[in-house]
Amino acid sequence: MPTMDSQRPAGLRWGMASDIDSPLRVLILGGTTEATALARLVAGRPEIDAVLSFAGRTLSPVPPPIPHRIGGFGGVEGLARFLVAEGTGAVVDATHPYAVRIAANAVAACAAAGVPLAVLSRPPWSAVDGDRWTEVDDAPAAAAALGPVPRRVFLTVGRLELDAFAAAPQHAYLVRTVDPPDPPVPLPRLTLIQARGPFAQADERALMEREGVEVLVTKNSGGTATHGKIAAARALGLPVVVIRRPPGSGAGTVLHAPAAAVDWLLARHSGSTRRGV
Ligand SMILES: NC(=O)c1ccc[n+]([C@@H]2O[C@H](COP(=O)([O-])OP(=O)(O)OC[C@H]3O[C@@H](n4cnc5c(N)ncnc54)[C@H](OP(=O)(O)O)[C@@H]3O)[C@@H](O)[C@H]2O)c1
Incomplete structure (x- = not known):
């Protein structure tokens, strides 16, 4: 069941205020470093009243400095209902670039509810001199790209x-x-490490050397928090199998930095106050 925290002051319900100074109600779809950074930037801003939404995949997400909710909305219809019920004036989809279902749901629900949408997405990494990348489309292709020789x-x-x-x-x-992993992973020769980034290049290199890593498999997440493994693999001359990003929807305003999302929200807020909504 979705849960909603109780940080929003009693009596302040989205969709009820109509004076020209009322804040813009914002839904941030999260689960990423960028979403958390955006939450930090809008916390305490009088123009923006934002709620951050988590899917609930991470067992103990770091509590954000703004109200948050946890759990799916119930598809496109559920999300559209949420947007209308909460009087949402703008949505920022700051989910991971590989989270394709929620991204598509956001496009459809925002269109249905008439709510402007921005997609906050980190630029992908690009191979540079010294990188030994094999790019593939998905996880099964990555498994096949590892080849027959045990590594x-x-x-x-x-x-x-x-x-x-x-x-x-x-x-x-x-x-x-x-x-x-739950259920446990069906891999016969497996060492599990539990850790949350960011990961520094020097630590990644030391880990790879200590564990005798011969090849790295990664998504093209972009950003700095997990780039250390890419740089470490380059420094060690190791091959990397990179799962390509799924194609974006092409809908919504695409932004690459949390600060740009704040500017976009402030522009939506001044637009709504000029119209007196
Ligand atoms: N995929 C990755 O590689 C990856 C990596 C790092 C972090 N994440 C984060 O992990 C979460 C789940 O990723 P996924 O790939 O499993 O997503 P997904 O396949 O695109 O979404 C599956 C379902 O999860 C719910 N959901 C996803 N993100 C949500 C959010 N922020 N708030 C509320 N409900 C959400 C939606 O359920 P309903 O249809 O019921 O609304 C959605 O239909 C996302 O928040 C994403 O940013 C994903």
């Missing part, structure tokens, strides 16, 4: 797509996730 693989693709690597049981896997 020590550092697997950093999150905990939801680990099953795909059961198709390549000849390898020994070092798997790093934020929360323990």
